[in-house]
Amino acid sequence: DGGITQSPKYLFRKEGQNVTLSCEQNLNHDAMYWYRQDPGQGLRLIYYSQIVNDFQKGDIAEGYSVSREKKESFPLTVTSAQKNPTAFYLCASKPDYNTDTQYFGPGTRLTVL
Amino acid sequence: DQQVKQNSPSLSVQEGRISILNCDYTNSMFDYFLWYKKYPAEGPTFLISISSIKDKNEDGRFTVFLNKSAKHLSLHIVPSQPGDSAVYFCAASRVSNYQLIWGAGTKLIIKP
Numbered sequence: 506d507g508g509i510t511q512s513p514k515y516l517f518r519k520e521g522q523n524v525t526l527s528c529e530q531n532l533n534h535d536a537m538y539w540y541r542q543d544p545g546q547g548l549r550l551i552y553y554s555q556i557v558n559d560f561q562k563g564d565i566a567e568g569y570s571v572s573r574e575k576k577e578s579f580p581l582t583v584t585s586a587q588k589n590p591t592a593f594y595l596c597a598s599k600p601d602y603n604t605d606t607q608y609f610g611p612g613t614r615l616t617v618l
Numbered sequence: 619d620q621q622v623k624q625n626s627p628s629l630s631v632q633e634g635r636i637s638i639l640n641c642d643y644t645n646s647m648f649d650y651f652l653w654y655k656k657y658p659a660e661g662p663t664f665l666i667s668i669s670s671i672k673d674k675n676e677d678g679r680f681t682v683f684l685n686k687s688a689k690h691l692s693l694h695i696v697p698s699q700p701g702d703s704a705v706y707f708c709a710a711s712r713v714s715n716y717q718l719i720w721g722a723g724t725k726l727i728i729k730p
Binding site: 509511514545546547548549550553593595596597602603604605606607608609610611612614 | 622627650652654659660661662663664667707709711716717718719720721722723
């Protein structure tokens with residue numbers, strides 16, 4: 506059964522700590538994305554990767570970092586430099602760069618205590 | 619600068635009637651538009667899309683209309699069902715970079 510998995514579903518972090526959110530896909534998609542969703546707002550792009558070992562900053566990359574060492578994995582690290590990290594984080598993928606439709610994982614709710 | 623706008627935060631519709639969700643955009647370079655449906659604490663799921671070379675696309679109960687001169691698109695759901703209660707996001711894409719720009723979403727509530 507192909508799809509995108511994100512773990513954990515809920516994550517609590519103390520202020521000042523880094524935390525890594527997992528995103529794995531078995532769809533053989535080249536492109537992967539990280540978005541953040543806040544209440545009453547659309548999805549905002551954090552980072553994206555068109556291909557393995559390559560990634561680009563999105564609109565709100567400050568305080569976040571990513572890696573793309575394997576095609577199926579695109580973890581997101583929320584660092585202590587991110588001033589307001591409490592949000593719902595969504596990972597998405599698509600077959601290749603020049604298609605439009607993205608497919609989403611179930612999301613991770615991060616709460617900073 | 620909000621390039622994709624969904625001006626209605628919420629919409630309430632009677633079961634069986636038509637739901638019409640609206641989306642406006644400002645960038646004339648957008649050439650592909652998508653609608654996604656999202657339940658609470660879940661990821662969005664793709665619903666329907668339309669290319670800028672068309673003015674209508676239909677898939678079962680869902681129809682998307684595009685008015686390029688007005689920079690406006692709408693999603694029609696008919697008949698509306700209780701399972702349609704969700705947040706609907708409009709997104710736009712440019713062929714130059716295929717990035718999606720998202721509206722803020724409209725919460726659709728279907729009343730029994």
